[in-house]
Amino acid sequence: MNYTVYYIVHLLTMFSIYAILGVSLNLVVGYTGLVSVTQAAFYGIGAYATALIAKTAGFGFFSSMLIGVIVAGLIGLLIGLVLSKFRDDYYVIVTVGFNIIAYGIFMNWHSLTRGPLGIVAVPRPKIDFLGLHLDFNNNLLFLALVLVFLALIYFLARFIAKSSFGRVLKAIREDEKAIQVFGYNAFYFKLAIFVISAGMAAVAGSFFASYLRFTSPNTFVLMESVLILSMIILGGLANLKGSLLGAFILVLLPELMRFVGFPNEIAAEMRQIVYGVILVLLMIYKPSGIMGEYKL
Amino acid sequence: MKNDKNIIEVKNLVKHFGGVYAVNDLSLKIPRGEVVSIIGPNGSGKSTLVNLLSGMVEINSGVVILNDAEKLKKIKSYEIQDLSITRTFQEVRLFEQMTVIDNLLVVLTNRSVFGSFFEVHKKYHLEEVERMLQRVGLEAKKNQLAKNLSYGQRKLLEIARALLMKTEIYLFDEPFAGLFHAMIKTVSGIIKDLRKEGKTVILIEHNMDLIRELSDYVFVMDEGSLLAEGEPDSVLKKKSVIEAYLGK
Numbered sequence: 001m002n003y004t005v006y007y008i009v010h011l012l013t014m015f016s017i018y019a020i021l022g023v024s025l026n027l028v029v030g031y032t033g034l035v036s037v038t039q040a041a042f043y044g045i046g047a048y049a050t051a052l053i054a055k056t057a058g059f060g061f062f063s064s065m066l067i068g069v070i071v072a073g074l075i076g077l078l079i080g081l082v083l084s085k086f087r088d089d090y091y092v093i094v095t096v097g098f099n100i101i102a103y104g105i106f107m108n109w110h111s112l113t114r115g116p117l118g119i120v121a122v123p124r125p126k127i128d129f130l131g132l133h134l135d136f137n138n139n140l141l142f143l144a145l146v147l148v149f150l151a152l153i154y155f156l157a158r159f160i161a162k163s164s165f166g167r168v169l170k171a172i173r174e175d176e177k178a179i180q181v182f183g184y185n186a187f188y189f190k191l192a193i194f195v196i197s198a199g200m201a202a203v204a205g206s207f208f209a210s211y212l213r214f215t216s217p218n219t220f221v222l223m224e225s226v227l228i229l230s231m232i233i234l235g236g237l238a239n240l241k242g243s244l245l246g247a248f249i250l251v252l253l254p255e256l257m258r259f260v261g262f263p264n265e266i267a268a269e270m271r272q273i274v275y276g277v278i279l280v281l282l283m284i285y286k287p288s289g290i291m292g293e294y295k296l
Numbered sequence: 297m298k299n300d301k302n303i304i305e306v307k308n309l310v311k312h313f314g315g316v317y318a319v320n321d322l323s324l325k326i327p328r329g330e331v332v333s334i335i336g337p338n339g340s341g342k343s344t345l346v347n348l349l350s351g352m353v354e355i356n357s358g359v360v361i362l363n364d365a366e367k368l369k370k371i372k373s374y375e376i377q378d379l380s381i382t383r384t385f386q387e388v389r390l391f392e393q394m395t396v397i398d399n400l401l402v403v404l405t406n407r408s409v410f411g412s413f414f415e416v417h418k419k420y421h422l423e424e425v426e427r428m429l430q431r432v433g434l435e436a437k438k439n440q441l442a443k444n445l446s447y448g449q450r451k452l453l454e455i456a457r458a459l460l461m462k463t464e465i466y467l468f469d470e471p472f473a474g475l476f477h478a479m480i481k482t483v484s485g486i487i488k489d490l491r492k493e494g495k496t497v498i499l500i501e502h503n504m505d506l507i508r509e510l511s512d513y514v515f516v517m518d519e520g521s522l523l524a525e526g527e528p529d530s531v532l533k534k535k536s537v538i539e540a541y542l543g544k
């Protein structure tokens with residue numbers, strides 16, 4: 001592959017991974033109104049679970065991804081149980097705490113995670129099935145695979161959003177006490193969507209670790225959760241296409257800036273500043289985000 | 297049990313917020329199938345009583361007896377549907393950033409996590425919603441967000457939502473407050489219909505004409521306790537009641 005194609009494939013792969021994270025978080029923040037800043041923790045759990053299981057237990061990529069999803073779901077369940085005690089500002093603060101804890105574990109549980117060194121040589125997926133041989137060491141094929149999973153997760157999220165379950169989530173977001181009067185125990189609904197969202201984020205983590213063939217704690221810092229959250233606010237809450245748009249903008253912004261004349265080295269660093277400015281301006285002039293159907 | 301005269305009996309109910317006793321050793325019996333009005337000056341504990349009966353606030357002491365059988369010292373709000381109770385709110389509480397249709401559909405669909413997950417609303421749910429919107433005159437607004445409705449429309453939507461619960465007991469906390477004539481007619485028509493269907497309505501209201509027109513029985517509350525009770529005409533004439541309203 002020539003460099004340009006390679007680079008576009010890389011950008012699209014990163015877009016897909018962020019899009020999965022955005023869609024998963026939108027279910028919790030946009031549809032249910034729970035402002036969670038701990039998505040990077042589940043992202044990390046997925047990445048580490050896949051990396052460790054594929055490397056040490058010799059499982060294939062897909063089974064290690066599945067285990068990652070289950071582990072993230074179970075930890076999501078525990079965290080969700082704790083979070084059920086909190087509302088509003090306190091909820092946000094407690095999710096921040098959980099991301100910091102997760103990072104601390106990735107960083108300090110040396111015997112498992114090798115701490116700051118991270119885990120190297122994470123394998124790429126392989127499919128040998130009914131005469132089909134696909135080796136995802138090819139980046140283009142890998143992109144196709146991530147896109148397939150993005151599509152699956154997107155349609156699962158859309159199914160949820162359009163179901164009766166999704167309508168109850170929105171009602172919880174709007175007035176949790178009122179919806180309970182009409183016979184819904186909000187506790188279980190909030191827990192269910194939190195677990196589903198954690199599992200989806202783990203899928204993104206599996207792909208990330210496998211794509212880079214490497215995973216280390218620094219990807220899963222609190223700032224990453226803030227970035228994912230701001231990305232979906234920018235694209236628009238409670239709108240799944242908005243999350244795709246948000247991911248697109250996030251990944252493409254440095255490229256666009258290079259395009260309009262910022263030098264390479266500056267573009268990457270300026271990204272955050274420009275991104276922040278866009279976010280501030282948007283909150284002033286269109287607080288529901290670009291395509292949002294819900295305003296915090 | 298269904299034939300017992302009283303559908304709700306409140307015994308020695310107490311609710312205090314810090315030092316404020318909003319409901320103070322209140323005992324009363326609500327007869328089945330009647331429209332019962334609860335009146336009293338602002339701050340006399342009427343809304344708190346409704347909040348207690350609907351599990352929105354916790355009972356400090358006393359019991360609520362339903363159908364002469366179930367003795368409740370604790371009521372959870374998500375269980376009042378099973379007790380066949382529903383309510384409206386003095387300060388309208390809608391699902392603001394949802395459409396009018398969704399505000400109503402949400403009380404018709406499956407209550408469990410799993411059941412609702414695999415359910416998209418049914419056609420008959422939608423038809424039921426449409427009929428209800430016609431009844432309260434909101435069919436033209438069905439795709440609007442609730443937050444974009446006028447004050448009166450919001451009150452009507454809330455009442456429509458309660459009606460779709462199809463319960464035995466309706467708690468209406470000042471449903472007429474701030475409404476203009478046409479809407480007052482709609483709401484009083486709804487209450488009369490409920491009575492015809494044999495439902496029990498607990499109505500909090502200040503307008504004496506509406507109380508006389510609609511209610512079979514009246515309880516007067518003052519400072520969290522019962523001041524008087526009886527048929528509307530006799531109660532509204534009582535000196536103590538008039539004094540409580542006008543200030544002593």
Ligand SMILES: Nc1ncnc2c1ncn2[C@@H]1O[C@H](COP(=O)(O)OP(=O)(O)O)[C@@H](O)[C@H]1O
Nearest residue numbers: 313316318336337338339340341342343344345
């Ligand atoms: N959630 C609450 N917290 C603190 N005080 C309350 C609360 N709800 C009601 N009160 C107080 O209880 C008393 C009764 O209020 P309320 O039941 O709303 O009266 P009413 O509906 O008859 O006007 C008032 O003094 C009110 O301030």
Ligand SMILES: [Mg+2]
Nearest residue numbers: 342343344386
């Ligand atoms: Mg009141």
